[in-house]
Amino acid sequence: MSTLDTTYRQQVALYYAEHHGWIRAWLYRKLGNACDSADLAHEVFLRLLLRPHRFDSDSHAQAYLRSMSRNVCVDFWRRRQVEQAWLEVLAGRPEAVAPSEEHRALVLEALQQVHAMLARLPEKVAEAFLLAQLEGLGYKAIGERLGVSERTVTKYMAQAMYQCLLLEAELDEALV
The missing domain is CATH 1.10.1740 (Rna Polymerase Sigma Factor; Chain: A)
Structure with a gap:
């Protein structure tokens, strides 16, 4: 030291x-x-x-x-x-298919990291990503919803996917 x-x-x-x-x-x-x-x-x-x-x-x-x-x-x-x-998601599932405490902790940690990653993104980028992932919308529909061009949505998705790759690399590194 x-x-x-x-x-x-x-x-x-x-x-x-x-x-x-x-x-x-x-x-x-x-x-x-x-x-x-x-x-x-x-x-x-x-x-x-x-x-x-x-x-x-x-x-x-x-x-x-x-x-x-x-x-x-x-x-x-x-x-x-x-x-x-x-x-709340777990409470809606039957007890027979409830994950173990270890699995719960791992999922919660991953969710928190994804949440933090989304919070770091610009608002429209995060919104475009969530619309694609959670609602299954295509780029054209996302563009209409956000009031931007399809090309802009493509850029937004590229930004979000890049952050996902960085997060995945961090998680992989943590497991090694």
């Missing part, structure tokens, strides 16, 4: 000591759950360790940590939405 790494870790430890309490309290007000708030407060500092950032002042650090706290909160709510949708 280099001196820079050690110095940065010490700085993060200082930020943790100074800011963890108010971050946890802020998250608790947003979530209403002490356990989730504590987990997410730790996630803020884990992200700070994983993606080092230098601050000009304590107020700069506090603003950055506040922004990170909002981001982890939004990510949490998104994960919960995906999880809830998956549980």
Whole structure:
């Protein structure tokens, strides 16, 4: 470990000591759950360790940590939405064909990654992709629905498919 790494870790430890309490309290007000708030407060500092950032002042650090706290909160709510949708699908299935807990966890993780990938796409690109995949619409019908040309839909689909390939490569790499 280099001196820079050690110095940065010490700085993060200082930020943790100074800011963890108010971050946890802020998250608790947003979530209403002490356990989730504590987990997410730790996630803020884990992200700070994983993606080092230098601050000009304590107020700069506090603003950055506040922004990170909002981001982890939004990510949490998104994960919960995906999880809830998956549980609703499972509830509609007979118990005899219910997947194992391991299979449920794998599917939920994949769904969350696909959801995150779609959220990163421009809105019309994601909408075009979903119309094709979920409703089975052709490019012409998608173009009419979105008010764009068929050629534009082709570009949108190329963007979405490229992101799908990147996600697939990430998932394949994670399994190795």
